[in-house]
Amino acid sequence: MRKFEKSVKLNNVCYDIRGPVMDEANRMVRNGETVLKLNIGNPAPFGFRAPDELIEKMSGNLTSTEGYSDSKGLFSAREAIVEYDKKKGIEGVTIDDVYTGNGVSELITMSMQGLLDYGDEVLVPAPDYPLWTASVTLAGGTAVHYICDEEAEWFPDINDIKKKITPRTKGIVVINPNNPTGALYPKELLMEIVKLAEENDLIIFADEIYDRLVMDGAVHTSIASLTDKCLCLTFNGLSKSHLIAGYRVGWVSLSGDKENARGYIEGLNLLSSMRLCSNVPAQSLIASALSMSAETDKMIQPGGRVYEQREFIYKAVNDIPGMSAVKPKAAFYIFPKLDVKRFNIKDDEKFALDVLREKKILFTHGGGFHWEVPDHFRIVYLPEISVLSEAMTKMKEFLADYRQVEY
Numbered sequence: 250m251r252k253f254e255k256s257v258k259l260n261n262v263c264y265d266i267r268g269p270v271m272d273e274a275n276r277m278v279r280n281g282e283t284v285l286k287l288n289i290g291n292p293a294p295f296g297f298r299a300p301d302e303l304i305e306k307m308s309g310n311l312t313s314t315e316g317y318s319d320s321k322g323l324f325s326a327r328e329a330i331v332e333y334d335k336k337k338g339i340e341g342v343t344i345d346d347v348y349t350g351n352g353v354s355e356l357i358t359m360s361m362q363g364l365l366d367y368g369d370e371v372l373v374p375a376p377d378y379p380l381w382t383a384s385v386t387l388a389g390g391t392a393v394h395y396i397c398d399e400e401a402e403w404f405p406d407i408n409d410i411k412k413k414i415t416p417r418t419k420g421i422v423v424i425n426p427n428n429p430t431g432a433l434y435p436k437e438l439l440m441e442i443v444k445l446a447e448e449n450d451l452i453i454f455a456d457e458i459y460d461r462l463v464m465d466g467a468v469h470t471s472i473a474s475l476t477d478k479c480l481c482l483t484f485n486g487l488s489k490s491h492l493i494a495g496y497r498v499g500w501v502s503l504s505g506d507k508e509n510a511r512g513y514i515e516g517l518n519l520l521s522s523m524r525l526c527s528n529v530p531a532q533s534l535i536a537s538a539l540s541m542s543a544e545t546d547k548m549i550q551p552g553g554r555v556y557e558q559r560e561f562i563y564k565a566v567n568d569i570p571g572m573s574a575v576k577p578k579a580a581f582y583i584f585p586k587l588d589v590k591r592f593n594i595k596d597d598e599k600f601a602l603d604v605l606r607e608k609k610i611l612f613t614h615g616g617g618f619h620w621e622v623p624d625h626f627r628i629v630y631l632p633e634i635s636v637l638s639e640a641m642t643k644m645k646e647f648l649a650d651y652r653q654v655e656y
C-alpha cells in the first residue's frame with residue numbers, strides 16, 4: 250500500500266509548545282489523570298473572561314459580517330489600527346499598509362512565505378516564540394538564532410547579532426515584550442538594533458502582541474517608531490490584551506521604506522488574497538477594542554491578578570534550591586534556569602516529561618523555544634495564586650531529590 254508521509258517542507262519545522270510532551274499530557278488526561286497545563290498562554294481556561302462589551306458587539310455584528318471582507322480587512326478596523334500605530338509613534342502607515350489576520354500567527358507565516366527564497370536567512374531570537382523559527386523554516390529560509398542574554402535581563406546581545414549578519418540575511422525578528430522571557434526592551438537597545446538593520450538593509454519584524462501587558466509603570470516603545478529608513482512589519486492583536494485568543498484576531502502594519510519593498514508587498518497582497526480574508530466578525534471588534542482600555546489594564550497594576558501572580562511566581566521560583574529566574578516585566582511567562590549539574594540534566598524535554606509523569610504538571614522545556622542548553626523551561630503564570638502555589642510546592646518536592654537518569 251502507498252504510504253503518505255508529511256511533506257519534506259515540514260522537516261525541521263517544530264512547535265514544541267504543542268509537541269510530544271503535550272501529547273503525553275493529553276494521553277494522561279484521556280486515562281483519567283488530572284494535569285495542570287502551564288504550557289500555553291491561553292487566558293480563557295484560567296478564568297480570564299473577555300469583556301462583555303466585546304461579546305455583545307460581536308453578537309450584534311454577526312448578521313452584518315456574514316460575507317467576506319476586503320482581503321486586508323474591514324476599512325473601519327484598519328482605520329483604527331492606523332490610529333493605534335500613530336499613537337505609538339509609528340509614522341506613515343496608511344490603510345493599505347495594514348493586513349488583518351486570523352491571529353498574529355497567520356500573518357507571521359504569511360510574512361515569511363512572501364519573502365524568503367531557499368538559503369535566505371532571518372535573525373530570530375533565542376529563546377524565541379517558536380512560531381517564528383517554524384515559519385522561517387517552512388518558507389525555505391534559515392533561522393539564525395541570536396542570543397538574548399539572561400545576565401543582562403534577557404536583552405538581545407548586539408555583538409552576537411552583528412556576528413550573525415551575512416549577505417543572505419534579509420530580516421531580524423524582535424519580540425518585545427518577549428515571550429518566553431517576559432523581558433521589555435529599552436529604547437536605547439532598540440535604537441542599536443535599528444542601526445544594525447539600517448546599515449545592513451534588513452527588514453524588521455516586530456512582534457508586539459504583549460505591548461499592553463507591561464508592568465511596573467514601564468512604557469513600551471515600538472521599534473518601528475524609531476526608523477523610517479528600513480521596512481518594519483509590526484504585529485499586534487487582541488488575543489492577549491482583550492482576552493479573546495479564540496476569536497483569532499490580529500494584524501500587521503507596514504511602515505518605513507516601502508518603496509524598495511514593492512515586490513515583497515505584491516507578494517503579501519497575493520497571499521492575503523489567497524486566504525480571502527480573516528474572520529470578519531472578529532475584525533469588527535478591532536475599532537471598539539482599540540478605543541477602550543485593554544481588559545488587562547487593571548490586572549497588570551499592583552493588586553491586579555496578573556501583577557500579583559507575577560510577584561508570586563517570581564518569588565516561588567527563586568525560593569527553590571537549584572532554580573532561579575529573572576523577573577518578568579511584561580506578558581505572563583517566566584523562564585527559569587535550572588542548575589543542570591545539581592540535577593544532572595542532559596535533556597530538557599526528558600526533564601519536562603519526568604515532571605509531567607511524576608507531578609502531573611505540564612510546561613514547555615527551553616529547547617521548545619530554541620534555547621540550546623538544556624537548562625531552562627517556561628512557566629505560564631496565568632493560574633490563580635492558589636494553583637500556582639500548589640504547582641510550585643510540587644516542583645520543590647520533585648527537585649529535592651531529582652537526578653536525571655537516562656532511559
Ligand SMILES: Cc1ncc(COP(=O)(O)O)c(C=O)c1O
Binds near residue numbers: 427487498
Ligand atoms: C510572541 C507571540 N507572538 C504571536 C503569538 C500568536 O498570537 P495570536 O493569537 O494572535 O495568533 C503569540 C501567542 O502566544 C505570542 O506569544
